[in-house]
Amino acid sequence: MTTWVENPRNGRDRGPRGLARAWVEVLIRPRRFFRNGVAPGDQAPGLVFGVLVALCFVGGMLAFSSGTVLGTELVPLVADSRAATSLLVLLVVALFVAPATLHLTAALQTVLLVLTVRDRAGVSETVQTIAYATAPCVLAGVPIPELRVVCALYGAGLLAIGISEIHRTSLLRAALVSAIPSVLVFGYAFRGLAPLVALVEELLRSWTLI
Secondary structure: OOOOOOOOOOOOOOHHHHHHHHHHHHHHOHHHHHHHHOOOOOHHHHHHHHHHHHHHHHHHHHHHOOOEEOOEEOOOOEOOEHHHHHHHHHHHHHHHHHHHHHHHHHHHHHHHHHHHOOOOOOHHHHHHHHHHHOHHHHHOOOOOHHHHHHHHHHHHHHHHHHHHHHOOOOHHHHHHHOHHHHHHHHHHHOOOHHHHHHHHHHHHHHHHHO
16 A cells, blocks of 8 residues: 555655655645655655654653643653653654554545545555655644644645645535544644634633633
């Protein structure tokens, strides 16, 4: 299911330079990036990209945490060492959590696309689109609620743009069909929903007092 095409459509740089370039381009020129940077059957670069974003997110949470991560107590599982435990957490995220979350979300997104979009691209392109849309969440591990909200909304917007471009549908339909996957990925996995709800509640209270 995950393959590495040697000569994907329009070509892409491999290695750290290619990943850095993909991160910048998807943030500032998303339509062009999704049009030229997502190749049928070439999931590996997108998967690596998504895993690295997840590692940056969890790494940020670990770095700024006073003892908890992912909503649970950070127990020193390895030789009573927080450093060793953090390394173990990152390893589990890289090998299991991030790839599984990405593929399960892509499966859900594919089902929603089957129900709503007749002329659509393949599952491989959907996996890549979701992976690259997570680009803003590199910064979501920093414990600043407003920053986390921005990352989540930016990521949801990128996913809608990517679905629209890759599956050749309108932006409105893409936004609707990607809404549930966006909530799961950016709202829950990258922790953007709770601060967004808190921000909206605060705004509503302030308007009520005016």
